[in-house]
Amino acid sequence: MTIEQLVDRYRIQRRPIRDLLIDYLRERQPSLDFASVDSVSRTLAGLFWARIEVLAPGIDTLQIPPEVVRAWKNEISTVERTTISTTGERIKVPVPRLNLKDELMRVRALYLDIAHWAVEDPARWAPWVAPCPITNAEIQKAKGRRHRKAHMDQRTRKRLPVLPVLVRTVNDRCLAAARLLAAAQETEPGAVIDGTGLALRNAFVPNVIGRFVWAEQVGEQ
DSSP states (O other): OOHHHHHHTTOOSOHHHHHHHHHHHHHHGGGSOHHHHHHHHIIIIIIIIIHHHHHSTTOOSSOOOHHHHHHHHHHHTEEEEEEEOTTSOEEEEEEEOTTHHHHHHHHHHHHHHHHHHHHHOHHHHGGGOOOOSSOTGGGOOHHHHHHHHHHHHHHHHHHGGGHHHHHHHHHHHHHHHHHHHHHHHTSOTTSBOTTSTTOEEEOOOTTOOTTOOOEEEOSOO
């Protein structure tokens, strides 16, 4: 897909904004692979500006009113997930957007890049310079990392009491598999393997490599 096609997926209403996003993506394209260009276009054209146009119809500037910015941030902070209720009904529930900071960083980059480029090419970029609606504090990931670590630690604490059971079960299954393998190695091809309840027999396999033992099921265990 071309840059134009990537942006036009989201049917931006204001042509100047649509052209600006295309110019911006084309400017960044040499340093990005296609997957990255696709992701940035989805964020800027779809998640960002297409939703801004719904919240503020007719807007044609990057200077977005504060109340519109707040409404947009609230809207994109969650996504809908389908789950099954206690009655077996499929329902949609809002859950936090896990990659929210990544999405905000792409929008922030748009504003900062335009401001930087305007110094070198004011005729082209200066008309679009505007205050960035994403603060530096909003994209700091330290708090998010702490939250994820706390969540992982809590999951570990919940599972820790059953760790001995897990270790014992794994050890028992390992020993059982070793006994079964030893029995199979001592069984003639076509004969039932001891300890399998007449369920497995040593299979005839032409050109078999010596370190492999093949078995086939002959009954229910």
